[in-house]
Amino acid sequence: MSGVSRFRTAVRGAASGLGAAAAALAAGDLAAAFTGPGSAPVLAVGSAAIDLTPTPLKDWAVRHFGTQDKTVLLAGIYATMVVLAVLAGLLALRSLRAGVAVFALFAGLGLWAASSRDAALLPSVVAGLAGAALLTVLIRAGRPSAPDGATTTVPGTGHGMGDRTGPGAGESGGESAGHGADPGPERGARRDLGRRGFLVALAATAVGVAVVETAARALTAARYDVARARAALRLPAPVRPLPPVPASAHPVVPGLAPFVTPDSAFYRVDTALTLPQVQPSSWTLRIHGLVDHPVELSFDELLRRPLREVDYTLSCVSNEVGGPYVGTARWLGVSLADLLRETGVRRGAEQLIGRSADGMTIGTPVELVLDGRDALLAVGMNGEPLPVAHGFPCRSLVPGLFGYTSATKWLVDLELTTFAGLDPYWVRRGWDRTGLVRTASRIEVPAPFARVAPGRVTVAGTAWATHRGVAAVEVRVDDGPWHEARLATAVSPDVWRQWTWNWNAVGSGPHTLEVRATDGTGTVQPQTRHPPFPSGATGWHSTVVTVT
Ligand SMILES: Nc1nc2c(c(=O)[nH]1)N[C@H]1C(S)=C(S)[C@@H](COP(=O)(O)O)O[C@H]1N2
Ligand SMILES: [Mo]
Numbered sequence: 001m002s003g004v005s006r007f008r009t010a011v012r013g014a015a016s017g018l019g020a021a022a023a024a025l026a027a028g029d030l031a032a033a034f035t036g037p038g039s040a041p042v043l044a045v046g047s048a049a050i051d052l053t054p055t056p057l058k059d060w061a062v063r064h065f066g067t068q069d070k071t072v073l074l075a076g077i078y079a080t081m082v083v084l085a086v087l088a089g090l091l092a093l094r095s096l097r098a099g100v101a102v103f104a105l106f107a108g109l110g111l112w113a114a115s116s117r118d119a120a121l122l123p124s125v126v127a128g129l130a131g132a133a134l135l136t137v138l139i140r141a142g143r144p145s146a147p148d149g150a151t152t153t154v155p156g157t158g159h160g161m162g163d164r165t166g167p168g169a170g171e172s173g174g175e176s177a178g179h180g181a182d183p184g185p186e187r188g189a190r191r192d193l194g195r196r197g198f199l200v201a202l203a204a205t206a207v208g209v210a211v212v213e214t215a216a217r218a219l220t221a222a223r224y225d226v227a228r229a230r231a232a233l234r235l236p237a238p239v240r241p242l243p244p245v246p247a248s249a250h251p252v253v254p255g256l257a258p259f260v261t262p263d264s265a266f267y268r269v270d271t272a273l274t275l276p277q278v279q280p281s282s283w284t285l286r287i288h289g290l291v292d293h294p295v296e297l298s299f300d301e302l303l304r305r306p307l308r309e310v311d312y313t314l315s316c317v318s319n320e321v322g323g324p325y326v327g328t329a330r331w332l333g334v335s336l337a338d339l340l341r342e343t344g345v346r347r348g349a350e351q352l353i354g355r356s357a358d359g360m361t362i363g364t365p366v367e368l369v370l371d372g373r374d375a376l377l378a379v380g381m382n383g384e385p386l387p388v389a390h391g392f393p394c395r396s397l398v399p400g401l402f403g404y405t406s407a408t409k410w411l412v413d414l415e416l417t418t419f420a421g422l423d424p425y426w427v428r429r430g431w432d433r434t435g436l437v438r439t440a441s442r443i444e445v446p447a448p449f450a451r452v453a454p455g456r457v458t459v460a461g462t463a464w465a466t467h468r469g470v471a472a473v474e475v476r477v478d479d480g481p482w483h484e485a486r487l488a489t490a491v492s493p494d495v496w497r498q499w500t501w502n503w504n505a506v507g508s509g510p511h512t513l514e515v516r517a518t519d520g521t522g523t524v525q526p527q528t529r530h531p532p533f534p535s536g537a538t539g540w541h542s543t544v545v546t547v548t
Contacts, residue, residue: 017089292344
């Protein structure tokens with residue numbers, strides 16, 4: 001076979017593999033439109049990959065890709081699929097069975113991943129069958145058939161591949177030269193037919209994939225998209241509305257973070273590849289385990305309880321010193337402690353496990369939930385129903401604890417148990433069981449590497465020691481003496497506190513500004529730098545600015 005024809009055959013094989021893989025994915029998506037979006041094979045595999053990723057690698061991914069880590073993961077999965085699909089197509093040229101086996105492997109991986117998250121298995125089966133079927137059709141369509149329809153092996157290819165020389169052989173002269181008995185023109189016609197047949201089959205596959213995928217998306221949106229339910233939801237007013245955040249809580253300094261973080265700018269950290277779509281109409285919250293009266297509440301029943309407003313700064317244990325995974329919102333919700341007391345928490349209940357619609361488990365020490373802090377089952381955020389990304393329709397919040405031990409999004413189940421009873425998701429991965437928020441402070445103004453004129457420079461930032469409160473913030477320049485920063489009004493110990501300090505900048509060149517906070521118990525933020533794992537980062541934030 002000539003180089004050109006070999007190349008064309010390979011392209012045909014690759015296209016067959018890719019076409020079959022696209023068909024597999026579309027068919028899987030269509031099945032998942034009935035069994036739930038998380039059961040679509042790629043998402044199931046991605047979710048399983050997230051669960052299996054060792055903590056150091058996850059840390060690295062979060063550091064390098066931030067909130068884009070999921071996009072990067074999905075891109076990686078698709079790229080791997082493209083490579084495998086091409087391989088399957090090339091294999092299928094030699095042996096259809098081997099190509100089909102690759103799709104069986106695909107399906108097997110999907111099945112394993114789906115079962116690891118208790119997702120439906122059907123989409124992976126459907127995807128595997130569709131892939132195998134389309135591979136068979138495309139590979140067969142690409143073979144030249146004798147007029148009677150039988151598959152021929154063109155003499156001269158000699159590889160027993162059940163293959164034909166491509167049209168390229170003709171172009172390179174072998175055919176038009178008309179070697180004696182070789183029925184050149186007839187073969188050429190058959191070849192053209194074979195090529196046309198293949199292109200028709202490939203085009204039909206592409207159209208079919210587009211139609212099926214479009215239908216799958218429309219169906220998924222119609223069946224699972226909660227945007228409409230969220231838009232239609234009217235939350236009752238709080239029993240005692242909080243006064244607005246006083247203007248004096250936020251120094252007017254350009255570049256300083258807003259005191260209340262807009263929902264659209266609020267950090268998002270979770271393991272959900274696609275946002276769980278939880279309909280309020282079918283939502284229930286089960287409270288069970290070590291309680292006297294297990295209950296199951298509907299969303300309406302939850303909203304009939306007195307609603308309270310709580311200003312609260314939520315932060316992530318994975319936040320680096322000076323990092324962005326922290327935000328403040330005015331939350332609306334139901335007292336979690338009141339609800340638990342009504343169910344009759346039994347002696348011996350040490351751990352409250354929150355379970356989410358997407359299978360997350362988050363464990364909170366019961367003692368902390370019941371010690372009088374404003375633990376909340378939140379349904380509203382900054383005057384609106386919870387955004388889907390932040391746990392619609394209901395999430396928990398327990399002031400003083402990092403999100404991973406307190407803030408279950410898409411919450412559907414609360415279980416009272418012992419610490420020995422269950423290791424929640426993050427504890428199984430080595431993170432601290434309690435997750436108390438560490439005292440943190442951040443310089444936001446001037447921006448890192450800013451150039452400032454000598455003289456008075458406003459230095460400003462934000463500090464938090466959630467639930468203990470911020471009692472003091474100090475700033476120093478180039479390891480000099482510490483200066484007390486001016487603290488803005490404290491709204492509550494459960495929210496961050498902003499601060500300013502006037503620096504008389506002298507000496508042109510680079511200078512290092514450093515900040516540290518003291519919490520409400522009088523403990524100064526430790527200097528020792530420690531990474532987030534396993535119980536939150538420590539160390540002082542610093543920034544370098546240049547005086548011109
Ligand atoms: N269902 C679910 N809830 C979750 C998580 C998650 O992965 N899944 N992540 C937790 C973590 S680690 C944090 S820091 C907070 C983040 O909440 P946010 O995304 O609304 O800022 O949610 C918590 N709740
Ligand atoms: Mo987190």
